[in-house]
Amino acid sequence: MEDREKSTAGSSGHAVTSPRRPQTGSGRVSPVSVSNQTPEVRITDLCLSYGDTPALKHISMDIPRGQVTAFIGPSGCGKSTLLRCLNRLNDLIDGCTTSGNITMGGLEILDPTLDVTALRKRVGMVFQKPNPFPKSIYENVAYGPRVLGIKNRVRLDELVESSLKAAALWDEVKDRLHESALALSGGQHQRVCIARTIAVEPEVVLMDEPCSALDPIATAKIEELIHELKEQYTIVIVTHNMQQAARVSDYTAFLYLGELIEFGKTEKVFTAPEKQATEDYITGRFG
């Protein structure tokens, strides 16, 4: 694992407010730091637009380390876009421009000269649609380590086993590691993807609606897994499912129309939201 030393001084969650940010309108956020823990990722005044269409507006927040942070909000509010900023996957989209800062342990994520492959090895991602590669289960999980340059067979075997165990899949597949991953069920697919992601030992795991394509039983398994994984990883999850956010996350951020409306401890956001818009959304009045 890479150097995760971070300054602990002044980590008491001070608000980072941008002077440029207009202070008018409802739903303005002032607290961006919600815990007393060390922030894993600090987002400062992030703006993003696709061509001329703004998708994210002046977002500032601290994502706490070792916790599960959920992004909720109606479709098109920018939660997936925000998630993809954290591993620069938005780079793939033509005409996508960003401003502001995202730092992770001293690393400027939005720095254009940054080696994105190195970043992506520290920030893993699980996608909405399970996307195992058309390879064997073993090769799927070993893909990341191989990319990292690990060739030692014993080491790879260990990594595959530990990752599959961490993804709660080992017992189901240990006898058919060299069969196609595509032959598994949907829920198993997603767990292969999770195992694949944690096989490179990232610091942050991003999950983009990981359960939206799964049935309730598979969903329950994944949620259970998230609980276990947060011991080791900082998890950021995007979800449409309010109950899921309430169940799995420690912190919740509500985004609406590209703006961060409210960010706080999950129980607080769900039981006593500060903003009317949050309450309306959570109680199902729109969205």
Added chain:
Amino acid sequence: MLKRLLYSGDPFIWLTGGALAFSLLMIAALIWIVAANALGFFWPDQLRAVNLQDGQKLLGVVRATEAIPQQDGSDAPAQYRTQFQVANRDLYGSDFRWVDDHFMTAHVFPEEVVYLERYEWGPFFGFLTTVRQDGLVLTEGFAQAWPKFQELHTRTQATLDKIHSIEKKDIGRINYELERLRIALKSTQRKETDPVRAAKKITALELEIASWQQTYETMAQELTALYKENARYHIVVQDINGKQKELAIAGIVRAFLPNTMSGLERFSLYVTRFWEFFWEAPREANTEGGIFPAIFGTVLMVIIMSIVVVPFGVVAALYLHEYAKQGPLVRAVRIAVNNLAGVPAIVFGIFGLGFFVYGVGGTLDQLFYQDVLPTPTYGTGGILWASLTLALLTVPVVIVATEEALSSIPREWREGSLALGATKWETLQKIVIPGALPGILTGTILAMARGAGEVAPLMITGVVKLAPTLPIDGHFPFFHLERKFMHLGFHIYDVGFQSPNVEAAKPMVFMTTLFLIVIVIALNLVAISLRNRLRSRLRFGVF
């Protein structure tokens, strides 16, 4: 009612089904016509002896029957006439004869009739009377002459094999060495500046040449002796009307008694002839013998073309689809590539002649084969240039198919790989290209099918009527890609339209066509099975 029928969509289903059925029917008809015309060619038919009204007789095989066109337009009952293959081209001047049906009186199948396949003049239908040795009668009468003939035929064939072996292997080797020495001599004269050393080298080379020529003399004497031996044996045959003809036994490929053969013998002869057709070189201006050089040339050309076109097209498509910034320029390039597929093939042929043959080939000759000049080595049509021209012709097919395959790779796979920290190249190499391989192979199949059937551009870039040597042989460097070659497509054209004996060559045309179809299908099947294997691996296993 009609409105409701139209609304239901059923007529359109019938229309689409009908169109498909029609297409299938056309394909079936095509194969049926070709096969029906081709496959009977080697069957040993019985020879029919027919009495004619004028007292003459005729011996032959019925090939066709047709109604005689009525001259005056009256509606009298139709008269028919029959086409006989009478062979004996050297006696009659033509292989075929039409006879009006009412002109024939009776017919029999005489038992003693012999069918002689000859190296020259086509087959002979008639009767064996005498076997001669050194001009003297050895045996007379069919009963004695036939076994004697068979014995001598076996012997002369063995001698002939020996002759061929000497001509092809030994003298071929001598010619090859002599040519090599001649070029070395020329090169020494041109390049060596020191007169003393030059003289020394030249003397050494000339000595070597003399020694090879000595070997040649010995070989030539041996050959003459063998030819003389074979020239000792003759047979006298006569046709149905008693016209006699003396034939050298060595000039006969095969003799059999078509009217007394059993079904099994016929079938075994059929298979033998089929086998020969596949493996032998053509004779008699391509109208007889086999088509092996053409098969070999076609397959080799398609393989060379595929080896060139697939990597080239795939790499071009990769850049176009993965790396080039999508915009008007790339769109224009894509349209241009697609349109390239619509350019007439002969245009590519002319380009190949101008660019590959004269341009690249001419330059290569200037640079590396100066000693042979003015005889061109690469500066003339050859299998390499023909293959490259075809590769150019088929590259749009591969590019389009590859691009299609690349865009069918799910975005999730790419993102998944990138999110694991793989670079774009790693993603392409490990995820995208393996996933696109079946699609790429589909493009290859299409390109091969197109390339194997193309004739026009080949005619000006290296195909010939008769190539004396194959492009691959035992002489270093084994692959002689500068050589001209034969091609089934061109062979069909040549036999069908350029042959001196079109009527006799007709079944050859169909046979060759059948083989071209079979070879295209075989090449495709290989590629398809490869693709299916890849596909199933992609779906269920590991790659």
